[in-house]
Amino acid sequence: xxxxxxxxxxxxxxxxxxxxxxxxxxxxxxxxxxxxxxxxxxxxxxxxxxxxxxxxxxxxxxxxxxxxxxxxxxxxxxxxxxxxxxxxxxxxxxxxxxxxxxxxxxxxxxxxxxxxxxxxxxxxxxxxxxxxxxxxxxxxxxxxxxxxxxxxxxxxxxxxxxxxxxxxxxxxxxxxxxxxxxxxxxxxxxxxxxxxxxxxxxxxxxxxxxxxxxxxxxxxxxxxxxxxxxxxxxxxxxxxxxxxxxxxxxxxxxxxxxxxxxxxxxxxxxxxxxxxxxxxxxxxx
Numbered sequence: 001x002x003x004x005x006x007x008x009x010x011x012x013x014x015x016x017x018x019x020x021x022x023x024x025x026x027x028x029x030x031x032x033x034x035x036x037x038x039x040x041x042x043x044x045x046x047x048x049x050x051x052x053x054x055x056x057x058x059x060x061x062x063x064x065x066x067x068x069x070x071x072x073x074x075x076x077x078x079x080x081x082x083x084x085x086x087x088x089x090x091x092x093x094x095x096x097x098x099x100x101x102x103x104x105x106x107x108x109x110x111x112x113x114x115x116x117x118x119x120x121x122x123x124x125x126x127x128x129x130x131x132x133x134x135x136x137x138x139x140x141x142x143x144x145x146x147x148x149x150x151x152x153x154x155x156x157x158x159x160x161x162x163x164x165x166x167x168x169x170x171x172x173x174x175x176x177x178x179x180x181x182x183x184x185x186x187x188x189x190x191x192x193x194x195x196x197x198x199x200x201x202x203x204x205x206x207x208x209x210x211x212x213x214x215x216x217x218x219x220x221x222x223x224x225x226x227x228x229x230x231x232x233x234x235x236x237x238x239x240x241x242x243x244x245x246x247x248x249x250x251x252x253x254x255x256x257x258x259x260x261x262x263x264x265x266x267x268x269x270x271x272x273x274x275x276x277x278x279x280x281x282x283x284x285x
């Protein structure tokens with residue numbers, strides 16, 4: 001069964017048999033109410049059931065003589081912020097009709113890979129004029145206190161991040177001087193942080209983190225600032241999901257986590273630490 005079902009308030013599904021019964025009920029209801037989404041260029045169909053305005057369950061398969069044959073399912077979470085990372089590419093997985101997207105984060109030069117949660121919508125319109133809204137789910141996390149920063153320190157941090165993005169962009173265009181400056185900046189930062197690590201905890205030195213986690217390419221270990229927070233209730237199970245607007249390493253996204261899976265009380269200004277599954281909703285502007 002899918003690990004992230006509990007992130008959308010479906011912790012009541014304890015095993016694969018529970019999931020099969022749940023999905024069969026979803027399919028039966030969709031067939032009765034004619035709520036099956038199709039794409040013109042593929043025979044893949046999709047059923048979506050929203051458990052709130054932010055999240056729900058998607059079931060994909062094919063139609064055969066009026067019968068819906070399930071291929072796979074996944075929980076989805078909707079983003080609300082268009083990512084500033086462009087351009088990005090989309091590629092199909094080999095084992096089913098799922099798609100992965102990738103774009104580069106100029107703040108650190110690392111490629112950001114995400115699971116596309118609405119391929120049925122963009123397959124018929126695929127072109128280069130696409131944007132993405134990031135979202136994420138987590139099944140384990142904790143709240144940690146923020147770093148105390150003065151206004152001057154925050155302005156310096158923003159200026160350094162902007163400078164680094166410019167240098168990385170220049171490096172991509174073949175500027176050797178940009179490479180030298182990036183190396184020198186990294187060596188200076190490493191030396192400065194190494195001295196602080198001798199007497200301080202790592203979370204008092206590092207502000208935010210966004211780094212790959214595990215073997216799957218769309219999983220990340222993150223530490224991020226909480227920009228906004230609200231409680232959302234699954235309208236079927238009644239379980240409460242924390243919806244947090246998170247910013248880490250220049251990437252902003254909506255994060256959903258079951259209230260029972262979060263250690264601590266989330267508040268604006270505090271930080272979230274945990275592992276996430278990153279999704280993206282592809283849109284056209």
